[in-house]
Structure formats: structure tokens, C-alpha cells
Amino acid sequence: MMPFTTILVMAFNELRRNLMRSILTTLGIVIGIAAVIALVTLGQGATASITDQISSLGRNLIVVAPGNAGKGGPPQAAAPFKLADVRAIEREVTGLRAVAAVSTAAVPVVLGNNSWASTAIGADANYFAVREWPLASGRAFDEGEIRSGRTVCVIGQRVVTEIFGAQDPIGAPLRVGGFPCNVIGTLAEKGRSIIGNDQDDVVVMPLKTFQRRISGNQDVSLIMVSASTAETTATAKEDITAILRERRHITANKTDDFQVNDVSEIANIVGGVTVILTAFLGAIAAISLVVGGIGIMNIMLVAVTERTREIGIRLAIGALEREVLAQFLIEAVLLALFGGMIGVVLGLTLSAVGTTALGLPLLISPGVIVLATLFSGLVGVGFGYFPARRAARMDPIDALRHE
């Protein structure tokens, strides 16, 4: 058997001699591979963008709210949480990074002639930790301010632009819902949440200040919990449920009158849907690869018939059946790989253009590129084998006589 490299060179020369035909033959593979890569890359970009938005709420975030909204069954009047509930969770549940008591209310904010309708959030310093929300300027409230319920606040970027414009807000006596509140810090921009509300449109103050000046009661409307790892999230959820059931005296045969939601779970579900969608689109594109493979088979069959005399000469000279088979098979594989590589380049170009146009991150996974190239090679083998075998099995006398 002659060396593999010799057959490779022979096949390569043959393809080069028929350059135009070679290029046209690979078109199907080019389009197929480009489509697979572009669709998968766009899908992955969309998935990343969605999960990114969800995780911007906070890592391993668990949100505990009173009531049973969205859980089926008749709506129940549920008692709000108290600070003692938050402390109990903090004390008794292990594997938590931070627990924050949160109360919210819509408030007008005013400074001089500027006014804006915003949302007041009463919280402690843990709130920024749970939401993983760094400050842009100034400082957060300290323990003393939290304990004594001082009228200080940290404002989101939306409030900064609406009320202060280019001015420095630090130290300004902002009027929040009728009482003056000193701005001591501003929060970094977070953007819109997955449900579309502006996360930067907030005025955050100590919980005690909020309860005293805005709500007028001791209620806590939400408990935000950040588990230390993704793995502890599930057990933390169970533990929180158990503690709250006990504290709210819910007997074994009654359902919860509160809900414990795991945000990463929601992220996973949404992420899962887009992954399935990506796979589905990828599979449709893969069908075009098969069509491309049939194109190669078609041209190879024509080439084998056209080159019958050549095959006869090779056989007469003493080419072995497997050498002729290898030659034609390698031609088909080279065609397919060549198409695959052009397809990869085209696919990446389309991905770059597409993600830019849609404002998605461009995530190129080497796995898809390797897989696409391997697959195009496989298509070459699969669809090249039949024509190659036909060439190899020819009778030399008949082949030589062929006109």
C-alpha cells in the first residue's frame, strides 16, 4: 500500500485541478456548518444574556415573601414577617452568606424644584451584600445609623440622574416621602431586571427609618437570603420553610402561607428553555449538513463515472482496490473538511454580526467548532464511501474501454 501522504497529495491535486467544481460541491456543507455555528452561538449568547440578567438579582438568592400568590389554591390573608423572623433565620439556618430584611413602598422624592416618583427600600447593610450591589460613591449606612434609624439614604443611579443630573448628590438633603433624608452614597448601575423594571430607581434607607417614617408599622415585606454556595441553596430553602412554619404556627396538615423562591432555580429553568431551543435550531441546521453530504455524494458519483478511464489506467498499472478506494474517499473527506472550515469562518462571521445587531454577548464555544468540523469530515466519509467503493470495484478492462 502506498503511503497515506501520497494518496493525500494525489487527492488534493485532483481537487485543485477542478477548483470551481470543488468549491460548488462544498457549498452545501459550507452553508450547513455556518448555519449550525451561527445559530448555536446566537442561542448561547441569548442564554447567557438571560441568565446574566437573572443572576444580577444576586447570587444564590432566595426570596421569602408572605402569601401564597402563584402557588395555586385560594389566596390567603397572610401575616407579614417581623424582624424577629429574620433574626431567627439568621441564627438557625446554616450555609448562608447574608440575610436581609426588606420593606418597600412607592414614594415621591423631591429636591428643590425637581421631583421624581421612586421606590423606598428599608433594609440593613446586608441588603447590599445579598444583592451584590457595590456603591458608586459615598458610603453605606453603619451599624449606629441602622440601630437608631437615622434619616440617611443611599440612592440608585436613576434617582441620581432624575434629581441631581450632573451634580454631586452626596450630602444633599433629599426629601423622601415628606421627610428630609441625607444622601450618603450612590449605588452602581444594575440595569433592568428580567421582568423589565428599573433596578436603579431606588432610595435605600435603614429599615428602622423606613418603618418609623414611611410605613408606620414593624412589618418586613420581604426576606432576601443569599446562600453561600449553589449547593446549600436547596437545604437552606427547606430549613427556612421549617423555621417559618414553626414561627407562624402552621400545623402539619396546612399549606404554607408564605413562599420561598430560589432565583437560580428560575434562572436554570429559563436557561434550560433557551438551551433546548438552541439545540433544536442546531438540529434543523444539521439537516442542511446532510443535504450538503448528499451534494458531495452526487458530485463524487458523477466524478467517478467521468473518470472511469482514469480508474482503468490506475487499476491496469497495479493500483490496489483499497488504494483507489482511499483516493476517492479522501477526496470526498477533503471536500467536506474544506467546506467545513469555510463554514466555520462564515458561521463565526455571521455570529459576530448577529450578536452585535441583537446586543448579545459573543460566546464562541470551541466545542461547537470542533464538533462541526468533525461532523463535516464524517459527512465526507459517509457520503464519499459509496462512490469510492464503486470506483474501486470497477473491472479494469471495462473501465479502460469506457468512452
Next chain:
Amino acid sequence: MALIELQGIRKVYGQGEAEVVALAGIDLAIEAGDFVAVMGPSGSGKSTTMNIIGCLDTPTAGTYRFRDTEVTTLDRNGRALLRRNHLGFVFQGFNLLKRTSALENVELPLVYRGMKVSDRRAQAMDALARVGLAGRENHTQAELSGGQQQRVAIARAIVTQPALLLADEPTGNLDSERSREIMELLVDLNQAHGITVVMVTHEPDMADFARRQVLFKDGRIVHDEVRS
């Protein structure tokens, strides 16, 4: 010992009503170094015999020995290897690869022998020089005359230094002047390089170049003559 020896070779095409007996029992021995012209009317079985000697075809019955090898026991691969290592072919319709240079055509048998590029290039150039085509190695089939194409085919057949050169009507497509040149080339290869030549021809003029003449008729050898 003879280079090749055919005994009781029969070749039958088709079955029953459509049966055609192409060869009805051929006995033929050819010594190494001989130059044999095969003659006979159309359909008498000359090409069929050449194809069997050339291991391109298998007989229906009979035995064929090439040196020590019983060819009739070889499989397709075995016959291909025998062709590769010991035989050279020249056909009536030159049969060069299209869009391929003369040099690449002549190199082809060496490629299948797995020879290094530099070695086979030198050997192919040498063979082209021997058939008088030095300087034409980069011409393709379309750029060569009929006589030149046949010279390339001969160069390709002898580049491996075969024991036996088989030529089925090598001058059939050429004018008498070109035919004469090709015959002189074959005689030279036979005498100067000791290559055994078996050649089919319809023209007595061409057959006169051979040392021995074999006449076929209806699938049999009817006359076998060695000239002085």
C-alpha cells in the same frame, strides 16, 4: 524456463444460447527477451489473450504461469501486485490521464510502488528521455501529438523496468511514419534493455519488426513462426 506459459486457456463469454467462445484452448510459451507479434482477424481472440496474459482478466479454464507464479490462483489484489511489479501496458488509445503532465503520467506506476518523490521524478525523466521526449515533461495530453502521447504511454509502461511489455495495437491510431518510429522504439527497448515484448498488430509491416509471429483464428493459434 519460459517467462510465461499458457496451457489450455479457454475463455467463454455468456451462457447457453448467447455463449461466445473467445478462446478455444490456447497453448503458448514465451521466453524472456523475446519480441512476439500477435496477428489475426478481428474477433479472433488477440485482445482477450493479451488481457489474460496481462492479469487484467481471468480465463474460464486452463492454467497460466508467470515465472514461478500460478496466476490463475491469484485473487484480484494478487493480480494487481503482479501487474504493478512485473508488467507494463501500452494500449491502442494512448490512455493518458487528462490535464496531467507527461511527467506525472510516467511517474504514476512509481507512485503506486511507494517511491520517494525525488527518486521517481529522476526515474520518470529518464524514461521520458529514453522515448525521445526530453523537454516535453510538462506538456499535458492535449499539448502532445498522437505519436508523442504513445511515447508517453510507452515511457509509463517501461519506467518500472517491467519483465514484460504488453502492447495491444500500439500503432493502431498512428500514421505509418509515426508507427515506424514507435516500432523502432520497441525494438530498441527489447534489444538494449532486454524487455520482453508481446504486441498485437493488424499490419504485417509492423509485425515484421518482431522475432516471432503468432497467428490467431477463431480463438486458436493457427500459425507460430520464429524468423531468422
